[in-house]
Amino acid sequence: MSPRRRRTLTLLPLAAGVAVLVAIPPLSTNIYLQNVAIMTFVLAILASGWNIIGGYTGYVSLGHSAFIGVGAYTAGILAERWGVSPFLVAPLGGITAMFVAFVLGLATRRTRGAAFVIVTFAMLELLGLVADNWTSLTGGSNGLVMPLPTWPVEYQNWPFYYSLLGLLLLSIGMSAWIKRSKLGLGLMAIRDDEDKAAGIGVTTPLYKSIAFMASAVLVGVAGAVYGYYVSFLDTSAMFDIALAIQVVLAALLGGRGTVWGPVLGAFLLQPLIELTNSSLGGQDAGAIRLILFGGLLLAVTLLLPRGLLGELERAVRRLRDVPVPSPTGARLEAAAVPVSLRGARPVADATAPPLLVVRGLSKQFGGVAALEDVTFSVPAGSITALIGPNGSGKTTAFNLIDGSYTPSSGAIELGGELITDRSRTRRAFAGIGRTYQLPRLFDSLSVLENVAAVTGELQVRGLGRSAVSGATATQSAELLDFVGLGDYVAARATDLSYGQRKLVELAQVLMLDPALILLDEPVAGINPTLVERLGDLIRSLNAAGKTFLIVEHDMQFVLSLCDPVVVLSRGTVIADGGPAAVSSDPAVLEAYLGEDFHAEVSPIGAMP
């Protein structure tokens, strides 16, 4: 199926659906039907907004209905004070909701999902209490009466209906746009592996803050319209925990992280809610509703955790996917270094100042000193090795250099600039790229997206651009070609083998175009032909100006490729120098290589 045809096929039912929804009011004067539709739109707008933070970003909000209340009270109070229509001030409701989201989003700067759930729940409860107790502003438990509609009575509720329908289409449009944008790719990277995302240049606090604000803004506007529609604001209905649960339920039921899932969920759920509202009566109605919706949410998490559209997407992908033969070892011819990487930095020069300087670096974990007063430097244009027995502190050193850990003491300089206090992401911008011993990829993204998610210096304007297109897409594909995975751009990261994942991670690092590349055990667990190929890659990148710092146990690989070699043992540097000198150093032989080690400095994977 051509993309164009597929597009028409998705747009056709969409256009038909919108046409039906637009046509309902003129064709029917049924107030009940209008009410069900209006409530459905409100829930769908809420669920669609929730999905931006809860679905794309993976931060579950348990208090999203608070933005309905924030929008409704903002518009209600302003309309009363200024004597204008609530419709006129509805956008201000959206802006207030966005502001509240910004302030609460500050709680996610340095923390993860758990804190966010707690803070959103607290927000909902606190705002409800404030609205209850601050009677001079909100009318407290007496409520706030909204002005009467000014349009002719035969228009019934159409103005509410159409404005909420418009807001819903806007919400879906925004959600779809975010999903395809650079911002959305960053959000999904955060969901899959937040630390890793920070390491490839995603400014995580900013992305999360924008996502939370985007998830709140249209809900706030919808809240203003909704408040006008119900004509009377009372705190328990406006800051309603039951509604907050229904939002989560709708999004999960339809499929979180998909554009249409939350909307579908709302359209399925709201009629059920209306049905229970009208058919359940008596004093037990509330209890039965709790059991019903609590039970339904429980059932969805247990039985349908991906949601309806999530399951559908998976089934379709299974049908469509044609298995590709494994390429590891199949494609090994040396490719030329992509133009984008060539000559980025000056080639090795013994007189130039070192690119990376580590001075007096120490790191304690509780009472254990993982590193103690470590000092070494990486000359610009070199391939430097960092070796030593297991537990000697090599990976800790990497984590300190790339900013995953903060050192207990000591300094790190890159290109003469002190970077010790910089965040992980800012170090990525400054020119440090890093791979992991066990490769870390974004498992829900494709191979191409994994590379395209890498982002350089932050430009807020660029966040709206389509994520995988133009120069980014070309360069990502080029780099994947370079590492030998050109045939796998469309594969999911989860479907790759261990060796392939290592190569994708290398492409990610190259996409960052760093001055210094840290490789953590690049050839561990890889077959010999691939080791050779990797040696070639590193050599040609080095010739093009890249500096490397490599942690590796394969001594033949290290000694043939690296100069200088830094040896760590028990958290301190015991040797530092050329490969020949280091491999015959008695201290190194005793601590690491063993007495019977014979250096074989023969070039492997040499350039043709």
Add this chain to the structure above:
Amino acid sequence: MTLLLQTLIFGVLTGGVYALMASGFTLIFGVMRVINLSHGALLILAAYLTWWVWDRTAIDPLLLGTGVSVVMYGVGWLLYKTVIARVQRIDPELTLVASFAFAIAAAGVIALVAGTEARAATPSYFNTSFHVGELVVPRAQLYACVGALAILGGLYALLHGTALGRGIRACATSRTGAELVGIDVERSMSQMFAIGCATTGFGGAALAVLYQFVPDSHYVWIGRILCVVVLGGLGSFAGAALGAAVLGIGEAMTAAYWDSRWITAVPYMLIIVILILRPQGILGARLRAGSGAP
């Protein structure tokens, strides 16, 4: 000065009870990284059980708390086996959603069985006090606090003095490591979860004596528990005790010096302020996946 001292006494006594209520929650988070949002509903369930037996037999409700703890142990074990363990296998992110869904459904069941009128257990010493000079020490609060501290002591001894406790703490440090040294991780987890829930037995009994409650009160109580653990740093026992004292004193201060209408808002305000300004809690353990142990 007397007012301040009096407020502190009220605050500390309440804090002792809060500490017990939060200890099970923080134990479960510390070991399993699970935010168990049904903890408030379990407390309310325990409160209703206590009230129901007390109403029919007039046995001292705080004493009943020990028996109710055994029941809550069973409830916790069932909850773990039927919901938590399953969702953890499917998608760990969703455990908190599932536990919240369970809380809502449970509140519905309680409302259906017990009705929605406000209840409170009122033993003979309810509303009587010891007097020390000008200061008043309410007897119910004192007994509840002493009982809570005793159970906390027992919990500490269990975690540090028994093989089961060592297994649980090993799992908290490293799940795979615990598996490697031959600990039955799955069994340790279910035991630990059940023990965490058992703490709501006495906690709920104390709640029944000290407060009025309805099925929906579980929102207020999970709010208080979350506040205590956020103040202390999630997963930390000592932090929970400190957080409980801060919240207890904060609430007593609000009632004494401001307006009792705002008492219920105190936990939420503390949560938001702490998470924005100092997310690692007062004691400094970081609130993030992969760190901290009880």
